[in-house]
Amino acid sequence: MQKGRASLWFDHPVYIAGMACVAGRKEGDGPLGPAIDVTEQDPMFGAECWEQAESAMQKQAAGLALEKSGISRSDVRYLFAGDLLGQLIATSFGTADLKIPLFGLYGACSTMGEAMGLGAMCVSAGYGDKVLALASSHYATAEKQFRFPLGYGNQRPESAAWTVTGCGAVVLSRDSAARPGKSAVRITGITTGRMVDMGVRDSMNMGAAMAPAAWDTIMQNFRDFGVDENYYDRIITGDLGKVGQKALLDFMRQQGHELAGRHMDCGLEIYDNERQDTHSGGSGCGCSAVTLCACILPGLLTGKWKRVLFLPTGALLSAVSFNEGQSIPGIAHGVMLESFQGGDAL
Amino acid sequence: MQKGRASLWFDHPVYIAGMACVAGRKEGDGPLGPAIDVTEQDPMFGAECWEQAESAMQKQAAGLALEKSGISRSDVRYLFAGDLLGQLIATSFGTADLKIPLFGLYGACSTMGEAMGLGAMCVSAGYGDKVLALASSHYATAEKQFRFPLGYGNQRPESAAWTVTGCGAVVLSRDSAARPGKSAVRITGITTGRMVDMGVRDSMNMGAAMAPAAWDTIMQNFRDFGVDENYYDRIITGDLGKVGQKALLDFMRQQGHELAGRHMDCGLEIYDNERQDTHSGGSGCGCSAVTLCACILPGLLTGKWKRVLFLPTGALLSAVSFNEGQSIPGIAHGVMLESFQGGDAL
Numbered sequence: 001m002q003k004g005r006a007s008l009w010f011d012h013p014v015y016i017a018g019m020a021c022v023a024g025r026k027e028g029d030g031p032l033g034p035a036i037d038v039t040e041q042d043p044m045f046g047a048e049c050w051e052q053a054e055s056a057m058q059k060q061a062a063g064l065a066l067e068k069s070g071i072s073r074s075d076v077r078y079l080f081a082g083d084l085l086g087q088l089i090a091t092s093f094g095t096a097d098l099k100i101p102l103f104g105l106y107g108a109c110s111t112m113g114e115a116m117g118l119g120a121m122c123v124s125a126g127y128g129d130k131v132l133a134l135a136s137s138h139y140a141t142a143e144k145q146f147r148f149p150l151g152y153g154n155q156r157p158e159s160a161a162w163t164v165t166g167c168g169a170v171v172l173s174r175d176s177a178a179r180p181g182k183s184a185v186r187i188t189g190i191t192t193g194r195m196v197d198m199g200v201r202d203s204m205n206m207g208a209a210m211a212p213a214a215w216d217t218i219m220q221n222f223r224d225f226g227v228d229e230n231y232y233d234r235i236i237t238g239d240l241g242k243v244g245q246k247a248l249l250d251f252m253r254q255q256g257h258e259l260a261g262r263h264m265d266c267g268l269e270i271y272d273n274e275r276q277d278t279h280s281g282g283s284g285c286g287c288s289a290v291t292l293c294a295c296i297l298p299g300l301l302t303g304k305w306k307r308v309l310f311l312p313t314g315a316l317l318s319a320v321s322f323n324e325g326q327s328i329p330g331i332a333h334g335v336m337l338e339s340f341q342g343g344d345a346l
Numbered sequence: 347m348q349k350g351r352a353s354l355w356f357d358h359p360v361y362i363a364g365m366a367c368v369a370g371r372k373e374g375d376g377p378l379g380p381a382i383d384v385t386e387q388d389p390m391f392g393a394e395c396w397e398q399a400e401s402a403m404q405k406q407a408a409g410l411a412l413e414k415s416g417i418s419r420s421d422v423r424y425l426f427a428g429d430l431l432g433q434l435i436a437t438s439f440g441t442a443d444l445k446i447p448l449f450g451l452y453g454a455c456s457t458m459g460e461a462m463g464l465g466a467m468c469v470s471a472g473y474g475d476k477v478l479a480l481a482s483s484h485y486a487t488a489e490k491q492f493r494f495p496l497g498y499g500n501q502r503p504e505s506a507a508w509t510v511t512g513c514g515a516v517v518l519s520r521d522s523a524a525r526p527g528k529s530a531v532r533i534t535g536i537t538t539g540r541m542v543d544m545g546v547r548d549s550m551n552m553g554a555a556m557a558p559a560a561w562d563t564i565m566q567n568f569r570d571f572g573v574d575e576n577y578y579d580r581i582i583t584g585d586l587g588k589v590g591q592k593a594l595l596d597f598m599r600q601q602g603h604e605l606a607g608r609h610m611d612c613g614l615e616i617y618d619n620e621r622q623d624t625h626s627g628g629s630g631c632g633c634s635a636v637t638l639c640a641c642i643l644p645g646l647l648t649g650k651w652k653r654v655l656f657l658p659t660g661a662l663l664s665a666v667s668f669n670e671g672q673s674i675p676g677i678a679h680g681v682m683l684e685s686f687q688g689g690d691a692l
Binding site: 001002005006008048049051052077078082084085086087088089092093095096098099100101102103104105106107108114117118121122124125126127128144145192193194195196197316317318319320321324326329331 | 347348351352354394395397398423424428430431432433434435438439441442444445446447448449450451452453454460463464467468470471472473474490491538539540541542543662663664665666667670672675677
């Protein structure tokens with residue numbers, strides 16, 4: 001059902017039937033390490049180049065998500081997937097073997113939100129019983145794509161984020177697999193973001209570029225559903241980092257909304273910033289996708305939280321647009337997650 | 347309603363409420379020139395660099411499609427859009443001013459099919475009454491992104507295609523605006539493509555890379571709906587060009603389907619190959635998007651054709667994957683278009 005200007009409430013809710021995440025060594029050493037399904041010690045993932053490594057990671061995460069949910073590849077009707085690379089090459093090569101009809105998506109680091117939003121629309125409408133949504137990033141492919149060759153060893157300002165090497169994949173399903181008394185998670189609604197450009201031009205400070213977009217989508221979500229921050233146990237953005245988080249909390253405060261204590265950011269959860277020297281925090285499509293599978297969904301399943309607004313954030317720049325002096329527009333896609341007990345009336 | 351493995355038949359059909367295309371001088375000089383809404387003589391479209399020129403073209407096409415269909419920007423619920431550039435920068439900057447919730451898509455030159463497919467799913471399910479689907483490419487941005495700087499003046503083999511400078515935009519609507527006795531076009535179904543990789547590695551012969559994907563989606567469409575080529579007046583691929591068309595017709599013939607006389611390719615329609623020296627034909631997201639608006643939809647509206655399978659084709663390579671010696675997987679997304687008379691029972 002349409003809600004407000006940019007949101008949908010799903011009359012037929014969509015269930016998370018399974019999830020898996022695969023990540024690199026640094027992520028495995030971080031606070032979420034024990035909850036990451038596979039921590040790969042080899043940054044090349046056994047492949048010959050960084051891009052193929054990212055593809056290998058996608059393939060592994062997709063396979064594991066299907067295996068964990070007991071669903072066979074041939075029962076998955078659509079794949080919604082993307083990554084950060086030009087022409088989505090990690091996805092093109094990572095998902096070819098799945099042979100599932102593919103919608104390739106680009107929302108920068110917001111891609112997991114975009115994939116889950118479209119996937120949920122598809123499942124709730126009855127276009128498919130099972131779909132797979134996934135997103136990935138790799139530290140080395142992203143640095144090569146957006147900034148400097150790793151061998152150059154450039155200095156990083158404190159506002160810079162560290163791109164997560166990781167892939168998260170979720171299976172969305174029309175049927176609740178929750179058994180009576182066991183908890184499960186459903187997607188109840190979504191708020192789709194629009195481009196927000198406040199003129200930020202510093203590619204080493206993407207938190208500042210994305211905070212206005214996060215603010216815009218959160219306020220839209222509140223208006224569309226007639227709720228405020230108290231409706232959610234947590235509002236969890238993608239990769240604003242320390243700098244972007246401060247900006248978001250300030251923006252929200254100016255509108256009379258206090259998010260402190262209720263706001264989390266995947267970029268601040270995935271690394272121990274003090275110990276791991278990641279400056280503003282983690283970033284990349286993989287940041288929110290891995291944190292979703294290793295922290296947010298487990299938090300909902302264990303009853304720690306009942307309702308979460310998951311809000312991956314993206315900064316839409318390229319090396320070309322940056323070199324041409326363009327600004328960095330942002331976008332944020334909201335997904336409303338809710339835990340419930342199997343056997344509950346929906 | 348789900349049909350077969352990869353197709354949907356829309357119980358509530360989706361109507362084309364409006365369309366517009368904007369293109370460059372070479373496209374204006376071609377056979378479709380008189381039907382292109384705006385032919386811009388300045389390849390920079392008044393902007394300072396190629397990428398901004400492509401963004402300006404998107405903005406103009408979107409505005410014109412809305413204007414021609416008498417729909418205001420604020421009535422459009424979602425925008426499904428994409429281009430060929432790394433990180434979709436033509437779209438990011440071209441559509442920001444629209445302030446419409448955006449799903450950014452990357453399907454290489456198949457993007458118009460992906461955008462119309464997702465847009466139609468969205469409208470038919472009732473998630474939005476009006477959505478906008480658009481895709482663009484620009485000769486100069488694409489050459490810079492994928493091949494050589496224009497100033498290098500490299501030679502082009504006969505199998506190479508010429509990237510179209512153009513953008514096509516369509517407004518999809520849940521309500522038929524067709525008046526009694528006037529014809530209109532609806533999307534009756536879609537077949538979503540999957541990645542098909544036959545190991546082609548020549549970026550100057552993308553027709554060969556995409557033909558297997560076109561074949562795969564056409565055969566899937568036939569199986570899913572229990573039809574064959576006789577169901578359609580035309581099957582129109584995106585940008586296979588001369589080389590890819592020959593391969594597709596051969597593949598289809600091997601399966602007992604004769605498409606000659608019924609197959610068209612946007613890449614062969616948009617230029618006069620003899621006179622305009624475009625070798626294998628036109629290519630790029632803009633090739634199928636402009637041909638849709640300047641040739642296919644008009645052909646349906648004037649009663650020349652009743653049923654068309656529109657099948658934009660994409661080659662999923664990047665300069666990085668090419669330089670790393672990877673193959674070029676292809677994908678093709680099918681959209682079933684049908685003309686009808688206003689007042690007809692649906």
